[in-house]
Amino acid sequence: MELDNAKKVLEVRHLKQYFNVGKRDEVKAVDDISFDIYEGETFGLVGESGSGKTTTGRAIIHLYRPTSGSIKFNGQEIIGLKDHQKMQQFRRDMQMIFQDPYASLNPRMKVKDIVAEGIDINHLAKSDADRSKQVADLLATVGLNRDHASRYPHEFSGGQRQRIGIARALAVQPKFIIADEPISALDVSIQAQVVNLLKKLQRERKLTYLFIAHDLSMVKYISDRIGVMHYGRMLEVGTSDEVYNHPLHDYTRSLLSAVPVPDPEFERTRTQIKYDPKYEDGSKKRELVEIVPHHFVQCSQDEIPMYRERAEKMGLSVKELG
């Protein structure tokens, strides 16, 4: 993808999401992160549990009220948005697919009502017949059939439930979908089916994805660009090939060296890189700095030369200082 001319759909600046602010047990779940997502791309967010990746997704879609910072969606500031109509439009444009297909569908609602809930709220159906037709179309889109509409969630397998969750998200014709670990609860053979479905929908509907996951090989496969999070901070951002083939931050290197690979020869010779979080201590102010064009690393001013040298050693053309 040509990043220089791409349109930014989402601009996150200095986003902070703290919990229990001012109390003894204050948690800085997301601590001053900034990144952009371009139109039509898949941005993968990786990190270990507790790194703040899910909180970031939830803060963006406004399930939480961010502590501070700015989130612009198509140029419109979302934090503190008071205009009811604009807010409703935002909620239509941005939808979410949840991790656990067993917990994210109401067990007492029929599939057609689950899928059509957004249609009803936004008054998108002209008549009952239109509503049924839209539901049937959505189910067909995600690979289910119209007979499934009158069943309850417990009658479906995990993969099918996740398809229902995807149909629900698509019902309001969103432009942007946040998928929070959408496949980690599924079996390997079913994971590939769901990932292929998500990719197909993206091509057909020109969707933009924020894909949150801890399975690094899957994130690498599905994403155009990747952000690596740790302790609530964004440590590295770049195209997925760049981040995986030429990781600059020590944490990214350590994380990648721990990914199990289905190749016994590789596994026998693998060495795991230990991580020393000295590049994250609180004593210095650190921000994302563009070391190689479109490849950012969180560092302080005096660490920049080290990363530039590291990138040069890898044979990358570092960004002009300016």
Next chain:
Amino acid sequence: MQSNETILKVNHLKINFNTYAGTVKAIRDVSFDLKKGETLAIVGESGSGKTVTTRSIMGLLANNAVVEGGSIQFHGKDVLKMSQKDLEGLRGAKIAQIFQDPMTSLDPTMRIGRQIAEPLMVHRGVKKEKAMSQALEMMKLVGITDAENRINDYPHQFSGGMRQRIVIAIALINYPEILIADEPTTALDVTIQAQILNLMRELQDKISTSIIFITHDLGVVAGMADRVAVMYAGKIVEYGTVDEIFYNPKHPYTWGLLSSMPTLDTHSEELASIPGTPPDLLDPPKGDAFAPRNPYALKIDTEKQPPFFKVSNTHYAATWLLHPDAPQVTPPKQIIERQKKFAEMQREAAAKNQHHQIEEEEEQQ
């Protein structure tokens, strides 16, 4: 480290579950053996029967389970016929298990030192003080930092990775002959997972226990296993050494599993996926259970269950494709790549030692 002594032999195991909806045929004729000091990985999707198999080895089957046939031989005794008392002497002493979820497999109200020492006191009659000092040694062995000060802490004071270390310490304190690890790292982050897997490998070298490793993550299998058994719908469909399964798989289900996982080098527009879902074991299909999802299925697959065909002395696969009369099929692209690597590895091995057996295997290629 590894020897040829077989310590566990599972023969034609069949287990049904009686449910209100009917009889679920969860294990349909499973046989395998476990050698001293080796790691056998059992891989498969949820519902394929991998957990039920190991639970039957531990004598931990649910009340509605019926063992329909088969035997589990451990030191010449059939575990399935043992009394509760004999089983209690086995569990935690000779055969120990690490469960999937470290958050729920510890007692939240008991100090961890006591929990680690308990199997010693129960099975060996070790006095409390001595047991506690051995527990402390074990805590150090599994890498719990500052063990002296933490021995009296409760489980909630530890992180997920540390809790799984505690679970491993409990399982290993009696130096069991068999360790059953049921998805031991699935609930953990990759970096912690790598630490725990390294730990298990180290400890296996130290106390030469055999490990049955259950997982659905083929990446983990590649790094841990000596031998691999692939299960589908209550049956083993293919087994062999780790290299044979990863580089020379013969069963279309194994092909599907291997090619549906993206590696860090996968670039294709679409992932190879296995269509459909696993069969309902209330009423298992007549022929090969994988046939409805198998693009390579032959007519006979829907009629008759395939027997095991021999690929090498250590490698067997239950697919009609290996029958001499079966048509030649081209496996998925990713699998062909893997087979090329296998042929290369075999050539290298043959070049290294002029052992005639290896040459024979190569001829079969």
